[in-house]
Amino acid sequence: MFKTFSHIYIEENIKDHFRTKEILARFPNSIPILIRHYKDSFNRNSQNFRIQKESPKLILAEKKENFLYPGSDFSPNFSHPHFYYNTLALNCIYDCEYCYLQGMFPSANLVLFVNWEDFFSATEEFIEKNKSLYLALSYDTDLLALESFFPATKEWLKFAELHPNLSLEIRTKSTNYGQIAKMKPNPNVILAWTVSPQAIIEKVEHGTPSLQARLKSINQAISDGWKVRICIDPILRVPDWNTHYQSLADILGKELKMDGLTDISFGGFRMNIDFLKRITEVRKDSSILFHAFEKKDKIVSYSKLETEEILELMSTSLNKNFSPSQIKVSYF
């Protein structure tokens, strides 16, 4: 797991916020530094994401606007008319080599917004106006992974109980399900786990839990009655990728409890071209980023032929174990 934070930057205006105090109490050895605005620290020029990631700091801040963003084209909208996401946190405690956050944010430091109530009000207003909302809660971060010191997922689950027109998707690689296990399952909430072959987890998804540990959490959640989505995304063309993903499909087929499984989605690696450019400037040790990608509309992805191979392989191997209606292609 991640180390503690050596320093915690705190916006002056929220220094007495009860949530700030709760978080600070979790890190008694961290050095607190008062700042005026999180962007003064987070958005500075010439920061090196890789170097900062070796010793990431925490930044506690107040979000003042943009409590909801329309979902991006990179992510599946699961055919919902109002697909939005929010950002309660920026950056992640894990370090996946393919993570787009490395190219999107100037800093590797983790920003946590403590004014959840403002997010709740903005969400309520939206639902009132539009009658429904599909909200991706764990965007630009892995929210559940932070639950032990930033228990936002729990609060949003409570909030969702009171708002039947709100659907939530909470995507994670963490095994922190235990933190929310006592909550009542909500049919409007999908807990989505991203899974990868163990070999890829070890090589590429640094700091994340093993496949077996994720499967354990997933099965627990299904047994408890939650709707669960499995995301095999991004699929990476590493050496022997086909063997790895085929056996992942088999493991999932064998070890997952099927009844509660909402769907299983998969997608190939893709990224905004400018993000990839920025990432490869500082992360030169990851072969997956130096693949000969195809560029289209500012997005890089695998070539048509490679994509077809992935689609073919995944459809065949997943079809062996799952019903076709469960299998979704998230992006190609």
Next chain:
Amino acid sequence: MSALFFAVLSEAKSWLERSQAKPFSHSGKFRIFKNESHFIIISGTGKLSMALAVSEFAHTLSKEERNQMKIWNLGIAGSNNQEIPLGDFFWIHKITDAASGRDFYPDRIMGSQFKKETNLKTFDKPITKEKKVDRFLSLTEEELDGVSLIDMEGSGFFEAASLYFPLENIAVGKVVSDHLEGKFCQSENIEMMMEKILNPLYEEWISPLPWDRVDPFETNDWPIVETFIQDIRLTETMKHDLKKSVRFFRLRNPDSLLPLPETMLKNNLKSKTDLKQFFDDWRKSLHV
């Protein structure tokens, strides 16, 4: 390589002796001393002088050198807190420029055997808590609320250094020299205080940045490719793409010989189409 900026000679003296740095001849105005690979620069008092010295020094280096250089400012500072003993050393994690109100946040990424950290406020004049002392600016307790240390260079140093050097390479450290009594420190006292921190800090200063690792691709593989392609006309974009492909190959095949096309093929390139084909085939061979 490391560079260390001081405001005045008395702060630098023991460091100059220890490093055996000699005057470095350059066309600028500031005093720069150098031993084999480390620099000591004396700027004179005040944030403007310090900023100019940083800028002048930065211009003596290439961008690559700057990216690998550790760059520090050490010196004395007054403390607003009576309880902090004279001679205590602090790393600075926040600098406020009193005149502009701007804040700067030096990142403390590297470990140090000096564990204490605090904030620093940089004023354009010496500061005292006493009333009306000649040449000092008098501030009240309220005006100094939340301020820990006070100097006259920190913000100038950090603002200028962050224009030229990666943020992670920059550090500021201060020794507490007074409690704002409104007296100028004697040179001998300053020398003594700086000497006290010299031994433990010197090793930290000269040690290379932990993230300054040699990229074997740049030193081994790419020069071979560059020599191979020097007599064919690849566009800059082609070179860029080729470099990525060669890196891909190396990451996937750390122990294999780099595939280079046959020299004969290279010599037979007659047209742009030939070149394109040659280039595409080569890249394909790298993405196996």
